[in-house]
Amino acid sequence: MTAQTELPTERPDVPREESRRIRRRSLALLRSLLRPVSRPTWWTVALVVGSQLAAVAGPAFVAYGIDHALPALTDGDAVPITLASGAYLVTALLGGLLTAAAVRSTARVSQTILLDLRRRVFRHTQRLSLEFHERYTSGRIISRQTSDLDALRELLDGGVTTLASSALAMVLTAVSLALLDWRSGLLLLAALLPGLVVTRWFQVRSQVQYRRQRTAAARLIVRFVETMTGIRAVQAFRRETQVAATYDDLSEDYRGINAEAIRVNGVFDTSLTLIGNVTVAAVLLVGGLRALDGGLDVGVLVAAVLYAKRFFNPLSQIGMFYNAFQSATAALEKLAALLAEEPTVPDPERPVRLARPRGDVRFDGVEFGYGSGPTVLPRFDLHLPAGRTVALVGETGAGKSTVAKLLARFYDVRAGAVLLDGVDLRDVDPVDLRRAVVMVTQEAYLFSGSVGANIALGRPGASAAQIEAAARAVGVHDLIASMPDGYDTEVDKRGVRLSAGQRQLVSFARAFLADPTLLILDEATSSLDVPGEALVQEGLRTLLAGRTAVVIAHRLSTVMGSDRVLVVDGGRVVEDGSPAELVAGGGRFADLHEEWQRSLHRDG
Structure with a gap:
């Protein structure tokens, strides 16, 4: 250390x-x-x-x-x-x-x-x-x-x-x-x-x-x-x-x-x-x-x-x-x-409002590197129509999470542009951007307070009925209802401690309540055990329905429901197609799919 x-x-x-x-x-x-x-x-x-x-x-x-x-x-x-x-x-x-x-x-x-x-x-x-x-x-x-x-x-x-x-x-x-x-x-x-x-x-x-x-x-x-x-x-x-x-x-x-x-x-x-x-x-x-x-x-x-x-x-x-x-x-x-210290991602001087975002995403000749370090994305182009789900797969360090961070505008590109509904993210009003884009990461952080308050973080002022509806949608309601005080149960107090998978389910409910136009899942299912994963798949389908989504995952159970899969290597897309097309094509994704199938048989 x-x-x-x-x-x-x-x-x-x-x-x-x-x-x-x-x-x-x-x-x-x-x-x-x-x-x-x-x-x-x-x-x-x-x-x-x-x-x-x-x-x-x-x-x-x-x-x-x-x-x-x-x-x-x-x-x-x-x-x-x-x-x-x-x-x-x-x-x-x-x-x-x-x-x-x-x-x-x-x-x-x-x-x-x-x-x-x-x-x-x-x-x-x-x-x-x-x-x-x-x-x-x-x-x-x-x-x-x-x-x-x-x-x-x-x-x-x-x-x-x-x-x-x-x-x-x-x-x-x-x-x-x-x-x-x-x-x-x-x-x-x-x-x-x-x-x-x-x-x-x-x-x-x-x-x-x-x-x-x-x-x-x-x-x-x-x-x-x-x-x-x-x-x-x-x-x-x-x-x-x-x-x-x-x-x-x-x-x-x-x-x-x-x-x-x-x-x-x-x-x-x-x-x-x-x-x-x-x-x-x-x-x-x-x-x-x-x-x-x-x-x-x-x-x-x-x-x-x-x-x-x-x-x-x-x-x-x-x-x-x-x-x-x-x-x-x-x-x-x-x-x-x-x-x-000055923000490296400054607010736009003339912000453009996105009153009704559709979720059309485009990476146009994007080049990026962290700070003054080497280039991570040498040139990245991608068009994701509104309402579609794209999955990014690849080895660790291939650039998948970098794409997610750029899309959430945690960083600004060195060259090119990331566009949402045709507007450069650097020009989008920050309030509209945070309302339209929600990112769920592998590390589901819960703040001190009740479980209900943690879900309501996605939409401050949400009613108890709306919070419960979000929890039901992602399949975490029964778990919360079994807690000592239900939705009022304090996190990490009175012996109530949530596992990593349970915390992730709460973060899904938070994202569902926020109702973003664009949802980014960055290894968001990696901490789920097999029963937890089976429980959340239906919730994920509900969560992803009707909205644009970018899914980064090693678990192919999350990837297979996507409309499109991109295999990324060294910041470049080396395979692009539907899950079925890539499996039939016999490339890297087909190898990952075959290994996944073998693991399912071993577990079975």
Whole structure:
């Protein structure tokens, strides 16, 4: 088992111009997200500024209380101490209220942005063409909606506010101390230099650790998803021990990287604590000596100590913010890249309506290849009159499913045209196209919900009677009626699990209810067992009656009822005729028919 491991977006080998383009794209996305919430964002900024101003005022009131209010109190004047105490209490309460309001405002802004982004990602990925989804693994799409949005949430919920409040707190603290006593302010600035050096050391090493953590986490997740997805193969080949050993090695690697990251964080926190404590001791020592000589008031000394102690806490928060910022930047780049993807099958500029499609199909000189890969259909011509059924047979890789995907317009041709009722599919209104053309594949996917709701997917708003009629038409009504809650039975809940063949019957009922003009069956009967196949043949005849159909199947029991059979090899039609004509002709189809007949005799 293999999978594509998605590594961090830090790419030192990316050309400078490409790096600038990525940055511009990310900033454009960020601006578009912030524009609708600009007013509450500025209100949040005001709340943060107000809370920090209230917080920085506290030590100043302490200094006033000690140096002025207490002497006045000894003289019998209690007004100054009352004012100082009241002002300190008011600013403390105000600071707490403003901080709480800032947190709530930040959360509202953050959740509004994330809701907008989550909706954009979901809607955009639905709009992208099948080619994108076959190239862009489902795990990466899940990562965009989960881990990347979580990275942005962590930054928006608290990271940005923390950075702003921390930086503002440091500036206001330094300014307040300088205004109160400039000599103590110089000590604080002198201590800032080693604090900045330690912070820079942490940023450099945490960046390395961050990359290693992301890589190790991605490998661990990929291995886990691979194992759980392929658990049948793991157990069938008794590979549990080997797979577990590989997973253990990856887990140990991840543990070691996290342990090293914890060590780096520990060194950073310890160093800042040491610098902060030494700074407080220096301010206290120098200020105490000056106070003894009468060069510094005691209240100012106490305030200077409080400011010095308060100064280094924000520096630690700024350093820790760096990891969240890196993660969010990487996530934003990935999300912006996803949203910049354009559908390879664009909607027509001037759509042509097909109010009453007949189902006349024509492949006119079609050439096609996937992406920039080799040509799969070198030149394909086919005319299928309305109401006729054509079957495509051939070896795996012959190009049969490619024809079906082009007909459903999951891809656009490189040359030539696919026409429905004489209109190029590239010009047909998408709503009319999806209504007129329905494709049933080998993998019958059922969504969470009731069996009836899954059938109604073919025609939203269908009545219970219409749903039941569709189920009866394809022979699945009795099965559904035997379930615990009939058509209201929840899929994969309360022990009700449908087999692959039963799921396919439900998908047939869904297609019958949709009532398309053109029906494509791409190996749609391959998962049916013999009793299931016998049950569905009559339903298939009902499903195919009166409509144009393209049937791709290895089972000749499905093919023999077709009006016409095409044997495809290397993207070219090598045999063309009715089933009876091809059997009598003694070619490839005759060989397949003979082998099929022998298998029926063996089974009998």
